[in-house]
Amino acid sequence: MHIGDLNWKRINPDIFGSMIQAVADDEERGALGMHYTSVPNILKVLNPLFLDDLRAQLEAAGDNKAKLLNLRKRIAAIRVFDPACGSGNFLVIAYIKLREIEAEIIRRRKDDDKKTWIKLTNFYGIEIKSFPAEIARLALLIAEFQCxxxxxxxxxxxxxxxxxxxxxxxxxxxxxxxxxxxxxPPPKSGEAIEHDLAGPIGKLALENEAEAETFICGNPPYLGSQWRNSSQQADMDLVFSKETKSYKDLDYVAAWYLKAAHYCERGDSEFALVATKTICQGIQVAMLWPLIFARALSISFCTSTVHMGNLAKAKTLALLASLLGVRRTSKKQAHLYEKRPIKSRNEHRAVFN
Structure with missing residues (x-):
């Protein structure tokens, strides 16, 4: 191996997901429901989930130093959590985009100290395979160095x-x-994110910890009910059996939606996950979505059909997916991916057609 001779400044983070898919055999990918997401498709999740809002706040701030500082504090406190993180592509792209916004803030404020306030420890993930989990940790370090x-x-x-x-x-x-x-863990007032209080954001984290936002994102496994093995069916039983008796026909990805809904009950959190179109169609709608809406959550955005693809050489299925964002019910407008406003809760039905 000659990785020591590579120019790591130019490594594209998207290559890691493709690499994992290329080395995993077809049977393993199918059994685990493994599908890796290209950068353009990742941004179709991250932009409406939180990046568009940050950019709008940046635009509104103009050159006002106080408003820019408040935005920088907000960004420094943001946590991104991918509960199906694979090799970390969602986390890496989120980190890079947050750094780009922070860099523009520093430029407008003309700050002398250009060191970032964004910490890698604000990026969380769960991955079932040990090798991709290690790659995710490494990918974040490389992204930090590149930035x-x-x-x-x-x-x-x-x-x-x-x-x-x-x-x-x-x-x-x-x-x-x-x-x-x-x-x-949900942030607690007075508990510092940054453990090194001599670091660049130690005091800042202590002051703003309770205001931290958590954004859950990712591309969980898609397996339909007919393709699940006994272990995966046991996963579904664990997640759904205390909630409802009608879940046997739900796609495997639905379990991530319900787990995310549980999480969002406990703090300032929103989530957006890539999903099979079938959880928004037919019998699965009545099985899953009442469980989510019952938690005072509602859809924040949705997309039309997305064709999932990546850079892997391995032969993959042509997948049609939906992207759905969910947040606490509020007076904020929900949007289709094309940004057409949804005027009322009744229009949620449009998501499922």
């Missing part, structure tokens, strides 16, 4: 590389059998 080279300079970036520090909090395990509140 440092880009925004603070190559010399400064190299000085920050060693000693190696904490990376994303990626847990190796079955997301449907783990307590997500333990993997990514």
């Amino acid at each position: 440092n080279v880009r925004f603070i300079g190559q010399i400064e970036a190299r000085l920050d590389v060693l000693p190696l520090h904490d990376t994303g909090r990626i847990v190796n395990g079955n997301a449907l059998r783990l307590d997500w509140l333990e993997v990514c």
